[in-house]
Amino acid sequence: MPRVADHEERRRQIADAVCALISESGLDAVTVARTAATAGMSVGLVQHYFRTKDEMLLHAFKEVSARIRARADGHIREGIEHQQPIARVLARALAEFIPLDEGRRTEFRVARAFAGRALDAPALAEVDVETARALREEIAQAVHNGKECGEVEPDLDPVPAAVRLAAVTEGLAMQVYRDAEGAAGSAGLVTDVLDAELAAVFTGECRQYANRS
Incomplete structure (x- = not known):
């Protein structure tokens, strides 16, 4: 049986990644690509949840x-x-x-x-x-x-x-x-x-x- 994605957990992971980028390098460091890398996800997966910065x-x-x-x-x-x-x-x-x-x-x-x-x-x-x-x-x-x-x-x-x-x-x-x-x-x-x-x-x-x- 395929595992059901925990959407709220993924959204929390993305939020944590955004927070980490802002804390380390400021707002300008936040991009979809960098957020995806920090969260350990693909760009496509991040864009599935959030389309923009x-x-x-x-x-x-x-x-x-x-x-x-x-x-x-x-x-x-x-x-x-x-x-x-x-x-x-x-x-x-x-x-x-x-x-x-x-x-x-x-x-x-x-x-x-x-x-x-x-x-x-x-x-x-x-x-x-x-x-x-x-x-x-x-x-x-x-x-x-x-x-x-x-x-x-x-x-x-x-x-x-x-x-x-x-x-x-x-x-x-x-x-x-x-x-x-x-x-x-x-x-x-x-x-x-x-x-x-x-x-x-x-x-x-x-x-x-x-x-x-």
Whole structure:
């Protein structure tokens, strides 16, 4: 009986190859032929899944975004399970977007390459905008949840707070990427900055945990 092709696995292999090329040599290194060679596939097989460079880049960006989201969701699930304050959980989730190790640096390079390409490609720009918007909405929801449990003041508007926290996270990510070996690349400094920004929003204590020992 012939083996059924695992299409999702092949698409992941292609995305990994695109990420590897961008990480090693930049966006200009990404071609269908080089991607095929890096993935250990034929050019024809890669073209079966993706006809153009933009299609491959879009898929790689979505794969990277999904990986980051999965790690952030893991922190959220763990926080809920252990009944941790929202601010603490959000700090760990946002840190996943900051390139503090080699894996996250590769993800950041792919995201930056995608954003650069999106400047001249409306279809890619739409995805870039929606991805950023989704992050802000998730942060705003966390702030709203904080208002309900007492960690956030009742009159605080979640939207400006979410924009501020997203902007700080994006700015930190760029600072760390540019100066990984310097002061900006310190995980401790990143933690301090995130904690300070979150503390300005999450100023109270959740009523659910107030009486815990």
